[in-house]
Amino acid sequence: MFKTKQVYDCLELVMDPELDQSLLELDFIEDVEINENVVHVIFRLPTYWCSPNFAYIMGEDIRDEILGLKWPKHVQVTLHDHSESEKVSKGVTEGYSFEEMFPDKTDGSGLDELRSIFKRKAFYARQERLLQYLLKKGHSKDLILAITLDSLKSIDDRKLEYLYLNYLDIRKDFKLSQEENSFLITDHTGKSIEKEEFDQHLLHARRSRLTMDFNGHYCQGLLQTRYTNFAY
Template identity: 65%
Template sequence: MFKIKEVYDRLELVTDPEIDRPLPELGFIEDVEINGKSVMVGFRLPTYWCSPNFAFIMAEDIRDEVSELPWVTQVEINLIEHSESEKVNRGVNSFYSFEEMFSDKTDGTGLNELRHIFKVKAFYGRQERLLRYLLKNDRSKEDILELTKQTLIPFTRNDRTLEELMKSYLNIREKLNLDNSKTVKLITDEFGKPLTIEQFNDHLLHARRSRLTMEFNGHYCQTLLQTRYSLS
């Protein structure tokens, strides 16, 4: 039982790159089987045609996250009912790269660039949610731009929502290798450059577009998956 829980805890760390939400929450994890030290993770997607590059990213991330568990020696991925199931599974289970498996579908830039593009989208999406929440709670724009981890943390003590928003934002900053030390300004662009008050409104508009797109895709994909597999 505990082993299953441990596996699911690792899977919570794997997100759909387009949606920026964990796979278990989206219903993408079909099942988990544990046999001694080896783990099989079955996953499924909303359509037979979902892009293989995203499927490949998710499959690699599942493999790598579950492999982090100290007792696991082997992880087998099983993407089901997809136009490229066989290739994705064979590739990820044998540690081939996306290029090696899908040479006809890549221009040679690999999946790293794609991963980065979607990390940046997630960064702005999460930042927008945090900004919007702070504005709604009557924090001035000037104040917000000055925020550091040190000055933000005290406000999260009695505010679970804010705490969650902050954690998720700090986490994506870390993934982009941005400086999260205590006295560094947190509201920056994707390169870590702090925003100015003149940029604030425009920045918020652009970030809103990113957040909205991700939310919309999340909704679309999740309900489509429910329709496809008659869940409710």
């Protein structure tokens, strides 16, 4: 049971790159099997034709998160019921790159650029949720832009604490300053936002968040429609 919990804790950290939601939350994890030091994860996607590069990113992240534990010797990842199930499953499990498995679907740059694009969108979506909550609570633009990383440490507001910590977590992916006196609200490069730029910045962030929210609801609807009343 302890190993199973560890694996599911790892899977909680694996995100759909387009939606910035956990695969567990999205119900993409179909099954987990553990045989001593070998872990087998079976995952599924909303449609048979979901882009193989998205599937590959998720598969690699599943594998790498679990291999981060001390005890697994091998992680087998299986993509179930997909047009490219065999290639994705084999490639991820055996450690092949996306380019090696799908040479006709890449320009040679691999998946790094795609990962970066979606990570930036996730950054702004998380930031927008935090900004909207602060505005709703009556904080002025000037006050929001003056907030430093240590300003919200002692928070007696669970929702604000969640939004704050969720945003701080993704800031680390961009290697932004962790100094306590650093401004909380910046762009993804760490550049501070001027007051006259605030509205346009918020609009840009809002577009990222709305796109992710819409796609998330759409994918969950497709998944429910596809698998409701089907047994495995």
